[in-house]
Amino acid sequence: MNFSGLKDAGSFEYWKKHFTDLPADWSPGRVITTFKKRYLIKISNGLVEGDLSGRLKHNAGSPVDLPVVGDWVAISGDRQQVLIRRVFPRKSVLTRKTAGRTFEKQVLAANVDVAFIVQALDRDYNLNRLERYMTVVYSGNITPAVVLNKVDIPEEHEVKCRFEEVRKRFPETMLFLVSALYGKGIEEIRHFLEPGLTFCLVGSSGVGKSTLINAIAGENLAETGDVSTSTTKGVHITSRRQLHMLSNGTILIDMPGLREIGIADADEGLNKTFPRIFELAANCRFDDCTHTREPDCAVKRAVNEGTLDVRQYENYMNLRQEYKQYTQQVMEKTWKTSRK
Numbered sequence: 001m002n003f004s005g006l007k008d009a010g011s012f013e014y015w016k017k018h019f020t021d022l023p024a025d026w027s028p029g030r031v032i033t034t035f036k037k038r039y040l041i042k043i044s045n046g047l048v049e050g051d052l053s054g055r056l057k058h059n060a061g062s063p064v065d066l067p068v069v070g071d072w073v074a075i076s077g078d079r080q081q082v083l084i085r086r087v088f089p090r091k092s093v094l095t096r097k098t099a100g101r102t103f104e105k106q107v108l109a110a111n112v113d114v115a116f117i118v119q120a121l122d123r124d125y126n127l128n129r130l131e132r133y134m135t136v137v138y139s140g141n142i143t144p145a146v147v148l149n150k151v152d153i154p155e156e157h158e159v160k161c162r163f164e165e166v167r168k169r170f171p172e173t174m175l176f177l178v179s180a181l182y183g184k185g186i187e188e189i190r191h192f193l194e195p196g197l198t199f200c201l202v203g204s205s206g207v208g209k210s211t212l213i214n215a216i217a218g219e220n221l222a223e224t225g226d227v228s229t230s231t232t233k234g235v236h237i238t239s240r241r242q243l244h245m246l247s248n249g250t251i252l253i254d255m256p257g258l259r260e261i262g263i264a265d266a267d268e269g270l271n272k273t274f275p276r277i278f279e280l281a282a283n284c285r286f287d288d289c290t291h292t293r294e295p296d297c298a299v300k301r302a303v304n305e306g307t308l309d310v311r312q313y314e315n316y317m318n319l320r321q322e323y324k325q326y327t328q329q330v331m332e333k334t335w336k337t338s339r340k
């Protein structure tokens with residue numbers, strides 16, 4: 001397969017090895033955005049629009065198997081009709097349980113290296129929600145970084161306080177204090193970006209993700225979502241889930257504000273987000289301790305002794321419960337389907 005000319009769509013070394021024996025007329029590409037049932041794909045010499053091949057649609061076990069922004073795919077055809085033949089194995093995924101009472105898993109983006117979790121230092125700031133996002137990001141095999149935006153709004157001491165709070169909770173995680181609107185902290189973020197890697201921005205609506213993308217890129221990328229129309233036959237993209245290729249070789253994926261990000265995959269994510277609880281749990285008397293009523297529970301003991309923040313414990317228990325509910329529902333659904 002010819003990967004040359006795709007460097008600006010991200011590092012593809014990982015996928016190269018998986019796809020050495022594909023038909024000669026297939027070529028690689030990366031999904032830039034999806035709209036309705038069509039896909040915009042970056043290929044070695046430009047952008048093309050494509051559909052799913054019948055076989056790919058037919059073989060997809062669930063919507064999770066269909067391409068999303070960031071996916072590396074194999075395509076065939078010419079510019080008249082491009083078909084996506086295969087989705088390459090994903091290195092990482094940003095997933096969530098879909099909003100509402102359904103228990104569907106939704107893949108929001110694939111092959112993201114680093115996720116900037118953006119919170120605004122106005123009413124949006126919430127440590128519990130930050131832990132929720134951390135869990136989702138870690139679970140998807142993505143490295144988190146935290147951006148506290150709108151530092152121009154609160155008093156200086158409040159900014160400092162929030163900074164310390166997040167730093168203390170996540171000492172290993174990159175943390176940026178930013179005012180996207182006034183350009184503060186943008187240079188630090190640019191410095192952190194790495195050519196070839198894929199970054200995405202997640203966070204609630206209105207925290208300033210689009211403003212931040214534009215500030216980082218130094219141009220208005222996120223507002224209109226336009227892509228080079230000369231190579232896409234004038235397609236106008238309105239999707240907010242879009243991959244931008246910056247001039248320094250970094251890839252940035254813009255995400256719409258998420259009202260709700262339910263926990264779908266979490267085991268690893270919870271352990272990484274709450275490493276202290278994970279460590280403590282190793283000393284509980286029972287291996288399957290639920291850290292509620294069992295005797296000799298090291299987690300509860302730490303809460304009672306004041307060495308583990310009770311708020312952190314409660315948030316952990318909530319997220320864990322949510323994850324359990326999700327897996328239970330999935331199991332029930334699978335069981336019902338298998339009996340049909």
Ligand SMILES: Nc1nc2c(ncn2[C@@H]2O[C@H](COP(=O)(O)OP(=O)(O)OP(=O)(O)O)[C@@H](O)[C@H]2O)c(=O)[nH]1
Nearest residue numbers: 149150179180181205206207208209210211256257
């Ligand atoms: N004061 C202040 N306002 C900001 C800052 N960054 C963004 N805003 C404002 O916050 C509002 C929302 O910004 P957006 O960039 O659209 O937020 P978003 O996260 O992309 O929102 P969604 O598109 O709904 O997901 C706009 O009015 C911005 O001008 C900042 O650093 N300081």
Ligand SMILES: [Zn+2]
Nearest residue numbers: 284289291297
């Ligand atoms: Zn326990």
